[in-house]
Amino acid sequence: MTKRGNVYYVRFIVPKERWHDVGMVTGARNGTRKDITKSLSTKEYREALVRRDAALTVIREETNAALAQHKLPPLHGDWKPSWGSLQQQLTEQALEARKALEEADTYRTPYYENDDPHTGRIVAEAISDQDFGTDVVREELWATAQNIETQSTDKQNGLRQAQAAYEQALGIATGTATPLSVLLDRWLPQLEGHVTQELIDRHHRTLRRFGAYLAEAHGLQTDDPESYARSTPIESIDRKTAGLFREWLERLPNVGPRVVGFHLSTxxxxxxxxxxVGYAEVNPWEGATRGLKKKIAKASRVRGEKRPYTDAELIALLTQARERLKQPKKWPWARVIYDMLRLAPLTGCRQNELASLTVDRVIKPTQPEQLWRISVTEEVSKTRSSTREVPLHPIAQAVIAQRLAELPAEHTQDAPLFPECKPGGRDNKPGHYLSKRYATFLRSVLGENPEIDFHSFRRCFSTFMATAEANGAQHCPELVLEHLIGHKPVSLAHNTYAAKRFDWSVYDNAIMEMVSKGVSEHVRDSMSIVCSI
Incomplete structure (x- = not known):
């Protein structure tokens, strides 16, 4: 509404894409019309509120009639909202009303006995602006909710759905219920910069599936399940809902127990x-994942447990990468992959930790007997425990030395060692495209096998260390492995009382013994072959 002088007017906003059509059929001077303003013929605000919706309806009907005479579609086109969309509309309407009611005056003018305030006896009170506004909100919400009933082919079921939607929206408007949208709009921004964008995307996938479940459970249809979930009050979600949602997830095709666990964890x-923050008394999702670990383990056994590469597989990968180095135009990623095949199993680093290596993360020792090392910094580490320094065996050091030698003379300290690994993906990581290219290379050499992937190099590193210790290595205990691979030690003695870092010589000796006593001679020989393009 707007006010001109002392009289209230209603202003109907024309959709931008229809300015020309409405301007033509209403005879606008410049050919377009952005809005239509009509007098409500009253100076009283409350009366204007009552008349507003009726006036808007008349304007819309008259405009659509004029468009129809010119054989033009109505303002809303052929679109009809689904029931779920109407409930989302109700929630938005209720939230707007909630703001207005919170700002409205709550004072109630008292009526005294015999109209004499000196008696002190109040016989009644006038309604406040907030009381009046609440009555108007009830009428407006019910008018919107009735659209659910009119769209239903089953009138009885439609009336029940409309009543439920109305009561939910009224609770939001009067402050007794809080839709998830209000809380999600606070929670999700707090995650930005602290978790990966991939995890935030996973949260959104959970909300979409939760909204799809809620709509189905309520017998509704929705084109936007996440918005439907956001329109649901947090007070309406109980332990029964949580249990039914898990059962619904487990019935979905192509959704395994691990994915179910991700959704419930969100x-x-x-x-x-x-x-x-005080908006939930209890957590209905606590314990919702009970029993999933066994299901995940069973599914893993059926699918095949993840494992390290065998010696034969490592040699096959190294051999095929060298062959592809001879045709760099046909296999542009062969050089990167060959370097990674020698770095990853000898350092235990993740693909992004290697792909993101820069000059300043290569540490050259001051003592000739010490090994070079690479630093895994907080910006690229997966967890706090992943921040570490890893010594380079001479085979791995040769890869890094060659990369450094190929850099331009004027390079900076933040120059990447693997410029081929351009950042990509939702989190803009250098390992994004390496992951895709390596997966393609792996399938072409060893075929489709879900048991092995790039992460299997970390499993190789752990296996090499354990094998070396079994073969008599003195510097390859489990605690040193956990420091080098970037895991938090499991035992209390190790993660609380033991030193978080040992002397460099401890790790240098561990790496040298790992390769000499844990890696087979055939694999060492294959890794040691130096190729140039």
Whole structure:
């Protein structure tokens, strides 16, 4: 509404894409019309509120009639909202009303006995602006909710759905219910910069599936399941809902127990936050993943446990990479992959930790007997425990030395050692395209095998260390392995009381013994072959 002088007017906004059509059929001077303003013929605000919706309806009907005479589609086109969309509309309407009601005056003018305030006896009170606004909100919400009933082919079921949607929206408007959208708009921004974008995307996938479940459970249709979930009050989600959602997820095709666990973990994490900020008394998702570990383990056995590469597989990969080095135009990623095949199993580093290597992360020792090392910094590490320094065996050092030698003379300290690995993906990581190219290379050499991937090089590193210790190595205990691979030690003695870092010589000796006593001679020989393009 707007006010001109002392009289209230209603202003109908024309959709931008229809300015020309409406301007033509209404005879606008410049050929376009952005809005239509009509008088409500009253100076009283409350009366204007009552008349507003009726006036807007008349304007819309008259405009659509004029468009129809010129054989033009109505303002809303042929689109009809689904039930779920109407419930989202109700929630947005209720949230707007909630703001207005919170700002409205709550004072109620008292009526005294015999109209004499000196008696002190109040016989009644006038309604406040907030009371009046609440009555108007009830009428407006019910008018919107009735659209659910009119769209239903089953009138009885439609009336029940409309009543439920109305009561939910009224609770939001009056402050007794809080839609998830209000809380999600606070929680998700807090995650930015602290977790990966991939994890945030996973949270959104969870919300979409949760919204799809809720709509189905309520007998509704929705084109935007995440928005439907966001329109649901947090107070309406109980332990029964959590249990039914898990059962619904487990019935979905191509959704394994690990993915079910991810979704339930998202809900549990969000509800813990909601408890901390005072919007949830209990967490219905606590314990929702019970029993999933056994199902995940069973699914892994059926699919095949992840494992390290065998010696034969490592030699096949190294041999094929060298062959492809001879045709760099046909296999542009062969050089990167060949370097990674020698770095990854001898350092235990993740693909992004290697792909993101820069000049300043290569540490050259001052003592000739010490090994070079690479630093895994906080910006590229997966966890806090992943921040570490890893010595380079001479085979791996040769790879890094060659990369450094090929850099331009005027290079900076932040120059990448693997410029081929351009950042990409949702988190803009250098390992994004390496992951894709290596997966293609792996399939072409060893075929489709879900048991092995790039991460299997870390499994090789762990296996080499354990094998070396079994063969008599003195510097390859489990604690040193955990430091080098970037895992938090499991035992209390190791993660609380033991030193977090040992002397460089401890790790240098571990790496040298790992390769000499844990890596087979055939694999060492294959890794030692130097090729040039």
């Amino acid at each position: 809900m549990n994490t969000f509800w813990k936050w909601a408890q901390d």
